[in-house]
Amino acid sequence: MGRTAVAFCPGHISGWFKRADPKNGVKGSVGGGIVVNKGVTSEVRESDAMSVQALKKEADGSISSLFSGSPPIEYAFEKLGILAEVITTTRLPAGSGFGLSAASLLSSLSAANSLFDLGLDNAGIAKIAHESEIKFNSGLGDVAALTGGGYICRQKPGIMGDIIRNYDMNDSISVISFGPLPTESILGNPKAMEKISSAFREVCPKTPAEFFEISREFAENSGLISERIRSVLLKCDQNNIPASMTMLGEGVFAYGKNAERILAGFGEVYNLNMSKYGFETRRND
Ligand SMILES: Nc1ncnc2c1ncn2[C@@H]1O[C@H](COP(=O)(O)OP(=O)(O)OP(=O)(O)O)[C@@H](O)[C@H]1O
Numbered sequence: 001m002g003r004t005a006v007a008f009c010p011g012h013i014s015g016w017f018k019r020a021d022p023k024n025g026v027k028g029s030v031g032g033g034i035v036v037n038k039g040v041t042s043e044v045r046e047s048d049a050m051s052v053q054a055l056k057k058e059a060d061g062s063i064s065s066l067f068s069g070s071p072p073i074e075y076a077f078e079k080l081g082i083l084a085e086v087i088t089t090t091r092l093p094a095g096s097g098f099g100l101s102a103a104s105l106l107s108s109l110s111a112a113n114s115l116f117d118l119g120l121d122n123a124g125i126a127k128i129a130h131e132s133e134i135k136f137n138s139g140l141g142d143v144a145a146l147t148g149g150g151y152i153c154r155q156k157p158g159i160m161g162d163i164i165r166n167y168d169m170n171d172s173i174s175v176i177s178f179g180p181l182p183t184e185s186i187l188g189n190p191k192a193m194e195k196i197s198s199a200f201r202e203v204c205p206k207t208p209a210e211f212f213e214i215s216r217e218f219a220e221n222s223g224l225i226s227e228r229i230r231s232v233l234l235k236c237d238q239n240n241i242p243a244s245m246t247m248l249g250e251g252v253f254a255y256g257k258n259a260e261r262i263l264a265g266f267g268e269v270y271n272l273n274m275s276k277y278g279f280e281t282r283r284n285d
């Protein structure tokens with residue numbers, strides 16, 4: 001049995017985004033989102049061979065296998081010249097707008113950093129994770145978002161871009177997910193991306209209410225709202241609950257004490273809170 005290290009990274013719900021023009025140098029996106037208190041825990045173990053196993057924890061505590069192999073994590077570890085057995089565990093659904101590809105990269109790299117004494121600081125970890133996300137089209141702005149907490153507005157692309165972080169989102173955030181919308185399928189679709197680009201407005205919220213207004217306006221203009229999402233949004237509107245579509249996943253996130261009750265009529269509800277913190281490293285010899 002080799003030594004292990006464990007690290008956690010929160011999830012990130014994107015409310016609006018726009019891909020940065022790669023001609024301008026830095027790759028990624030600008031946009032807004034919420035760093036949330038549930039995300040991905042990675043356990044990294046010394047090994048002679050590289051392997052990644054993704055696990056899902058259910059509401060009743062049972063654990064099931066999601067998939068094995070994760071090209072973004074394998075690529076990042078190869079870049080660092082390390083081999084390890086990686087196990088990621090999450091309570092949240094995959095491919096559903098929680099930025100889990102970024103969270104699994106950041107938690108796995110944080111754990112590897114401490115296990116192998118790589119000496120990377122948080123910016124160094126984020127740089128490798130961001131590069132891997134861009135390479136696999138699995139995210140644009142999630143890594144930058146997850147370098148800290150709060151509900152945020154990213155005004156420049158990349159991990160060194162200006163990020164406004166606000167922390168006064170005190171009520172719970174309820175999320176319902178109807179199924180995955182693989183990030184690659186949207187980012188790799190020029191028509192969808194053109195519509196998304198025209199839906200984007202260069203504004204930053206100062207309050208949670210403004211955050212949900214900007215998210216909703218973007219979602220309405222993005223061309224991504226399905227019939228199922230529309231019916232949930234209508235119900236939220238009728239009950240004065242701020243709500244919008246999770247980017248990128250076929251789901252709805254809604255704000256405040258009454259949101260859970262309304263969303264529960266449509267399926268399993270994930271109850272989250274804004275996280276004040278981004279990813280972290282913890283040693284576990
Ligand atoms: N929990 C996880 N553990 C390990 N690898 C993951 C995990 N989630 C996603 N990945 C890797 O990221 C790839 C792309 O995932 P995708 O971007 O569709 O999911 P996501 O990040 O959960 O979605 P979103 O970015 O919309 O929240 C997956 O094929 C997988 O290789």
Ligand SMILES: CC(C)(CO)[C@@H](O)C(=O)[O-]
Pocket residue numbers: 014016017018028029030031033097099138139140141142183247248
């Ligand atoms: C593209 C994206 C919506 C995928 O989660 C996110 O990375 C973002 O906001 O850039």
